Amino acid sequence: MITRDYLEKVDINKAYRLLNLGATCMVTAEYNGDTGAMPATWVGALDYNPTKCTAVIAKEHYTRPLIEKSGYFAIGVPSVAIAKELFYLGSVSKNDEKDKLEKSGAEFFTLDNSKIPLIDGCIGYLIFKVIPEPHNEQVYDLFIGECVAAYADKRVYKNNHVCFDGVDPKLHTLHYVAGSHFFALGDELKGDGFGLDE
Numbered sequence: 442m443i444t445r446d447y448l449e450k451v452d453i454n455k456a457y458r459l460l461n462l463g464a465t466c467m468v469t470a471e472y473n474g475d476t477g478a479m480p481a482t483w484v485g486a487l488d489y490n491p492t493k494c495t496a497v498i499a500k501e502h503y504t505r506p507l508i509e510k511s512g513y514f515a516i517g518v519p520s521v522a523i524a525k526e527l528f529y530l531g532s533v534s535k536n537d538e539k540d541k542l543e544k545s546g547a548e549f550f551t552l553d554n555s556k557i558p559l560i561d562g563c564i565g566y567l568i569f570k571v572i573p574e575p576h577n578e579q580v581y582d583l584f585i586g587e588c589v590a591a592y593a594d595k596r597v598y599k600n601n602h603v604c605f606d607g608v609d610p611k612l613h614t615l616h617y618v619a620g621s622h623f624f625a626l627g628d629e630l631k632g633d634g635f636g637l638d639e
Contacts, residue, residue, distance in 0.1 A: 443522050443562040444612075445550055448592045451565070455601040456591035457486035459518050459565035460494060462603060462626065464614035467517035467527065467563060468496060469549075470507035471556045476549070477504030478542060478560060480531040482617045484516060492588035494569060499582050503535035508571065509578075514586060515557040516567045521625050522611040523547065523562030528621065530560075552592060564603070564612060565593040
C-alpha cells in the first residue's frame with residue numbers, strides 16, 4: 442500500500458500542521474452508504490486545541506450534500522504518487538458519472554469507526570465534525586470543521602512535524618496552480634537566513 446500501512450494517530454491539537462503545507466487536499470464524505478471525493482485547494486487551518494479548518498465547497502459539488510446531511514467530512518493531504526487519480530477526481534463530477542470513484546483508479550479505505558472513505562496515497566488524514574455556520578455555508582460556500590481524529594504517514598510525519606528529508610519524492614505533497622498545473626513541494630529551508638546567503 443502507498444500510505445495506509447504506515448499510518449499512526451496524530452495529536453488532534455497538532456494536526457493543523459498537516460494543513461500548514463498549503464497543499465491541494467482531498468475532501469471526502471459519506472452519507473447513508475453514498476460516498477463522494479473531490480480535490481480542493483481552498484482548505485486551511487483555522488484554530489488548534491483541537492485543530493479546526495475551513496473548506497470552501499461549492500454547491501454544485503456532489504460531495505457537498507453528503508457533508509450537509511452527515512455533519513462530517515475528511516481531509517486527505519495527497520502525495521505525488523496519486524497525482525493522476527487526484528486529477529481525474531477533480532475533472533469529473535459524480536453528478537455526471539456515478540462510477541467516478543471506481544473509474545479514478547483510486548483505492549479507498551476507512552479507519553477506526555469512521556464511515557468516511559479515505560483515498561490511499563495521502564501523507565495525512567483529518568476527520569472533521571462540521572461546526573454549523575449556515576450564513577457562511579450558503580453565502581460563501583465555506584464550511585468550518587473541528588478535528589475529531591487525525592492520522593499521518595510515519596515516514597513523513599515525525600515528532601508532530603512534517604519532514605521530507607530523505608523521503609521518496611513520490612511522498613511529497615501536491616500544490617495546485619491552475620488548469621493541470623501543479624507543483625510538488627520542494628526542498629526544506631531551515632533556520633535564520635535559510636542558508637540563502639551561502
